[in-house]
Amino acid sequence: MPVTCVVGAQWGDEGKARIVDLLSADADLVVRYQGGANTGHTVVVNGETVKLHLIPVGVLRPGCVSVIGNGCVLDPRVLFEELHMLRDTGHAVSGEGLRISDRAHLVLPYHRALDAAYERGRGAGRIGTTGRGIGPCYADKVAYKGLRVADLFDDAELDARVRAQCEEKNRVLGALGSEAVDAGETLAELRSYCDRLAPFVEDTVAFLRRALSAGKRVLCEGAQATLLDVDHGTYPFVSASSSSVLGVPSGSGIPPRAISRTVLVAKAYTTRVGEGPFPTEDAGPEGARIRERGREFGTTTGRPRRCGWFDAVAVRYACTLCDADELAVTKLDILSGFDRLRISVAYDVDGRRVDRFPADLASLRKARPVYRDLEGFSGDLSGCRSLSDLPPAARAFVDAVAETVGFPVHLVSVGADRAQYLTR
C-alpha cells in the first residue's frame, strides 16, 4: 500500500479473487480498472461461495469501498443482477460502498449480439470469447462510437446515439445473418436503469485522487490476465482490455508512481479457457486429472478449461512485463497425488531452444516445452500455514517455481477458504 495491484500472470482464472480478498483486509478501496462481466471471480468466505463477474471482490469486506473504474466496460443488466444476488446473500451494497465511473463504457445488447455473430463467422478461427459483448464494446470505444455511463443522464443525446448505433449495428448483424436489435427496447431498458444507477455514479478519477491524498490504501483488482492483455498477450487470442498492470493508470486514473506493490498471481499449473496457443497444454490423462481435481470449469461460461503444467517461460514474461514485486502461487493443493510434477523452463521451436516468450503465433504454436521434472508429493496441504509445514517435495516445487520464474514467491494458497494459505 498505498496502491497494491494484483494481476494474473497466465491466461486468467489464476485465483486472483482469492488473493484480492486476502489483501483487501488491509485496503480501504478495491478498484477494477479493465474488463467487464467476462470476469469470473470466485471467493469462499466462511464456507460460502460467492461468484462475481463485474463488481470488485472488495464488496465482500465490510467498510471497503469498491470502484469500477473508467477502463471497465459496464453491462448494467449484469450489474443489477449482481447487486440483487449480493443483497439476497446478505452482502447488500450501498451507494457509498460502490462507486462507478461516469466514463466507463456501456455494454449494450447489440454488443452481445455482435460478439456471438463474429464468433460464428470466425468458424474454426474463433477466439472462444465469453459472449459478454466485451470485444465489440471496446471496439466501439476506440472507434468513437461508444456510449458511456455519463450519457445515460442526457436523455436527448442518449436517444439519438442509441438509435444511430442500433441502425448501424443492425446493418452489420443483418449481413452476418443475425437477428436485429430493437432500438426502442434498448432505450427503454437503459432508461429503466438511470435512477437506480445514479447513486453509484461518480468521477472516480477525482474520487481516487482524493482518497490517495487522504492516505487511503488502494488495492487494484486485475481481471483476465497478462497473457490475455490486448497489447501484450497472445494476440489475437486475447481479451480486449489492458489486463496487465500497465492498464492501471489509464483504466483508473491512479498515477503510475502511486503504485507501490505489484503482486502477480499464477496457479501451480496452467489453464486456458477459449482458443489460442498454450505450449504446456496436456490434452492427455494428466491434464484431465488436473481439470477434475482443480474443478477447472469456467465461472462465467461453465466451459471446461484446457489444462497443463506450469509454464515458467510465460510467467517470467508476465512478471517481467509487470515489474512484479512478488509472485503468489495458488492451488498448490491440487497437485497433491501426482507422482511427477513438471515445469516448462524453456521452449523448443524447430529444434532451437527459446527462453523468451515469443510474440508470433507460429512460434507459440510450434513451441514444445522443455520440462524440468520434479518429484510429486501427496497428502492434504490445507492445514499448512508456513513453507516449513509443506511436504519437502511440495516445498521443492515452490522453490523451483521461484527459481525458474526469477521472482520471489511470497504467498501460496493450499485450499479455497480464506484461511487456507501460507506466507513466506
Ligand code: IMP
Ligand atoms: P472475451 O473477453 O469474452 O472477449 O474473450 C476473449 C478471450 O479471453 C477468450 O479466450 C476468453 O475465454 C478469455 N477470457 C475472458 N475473460 C476471462 C477470464 O476472466 N478468465 C479466463 N479467460 C477469460
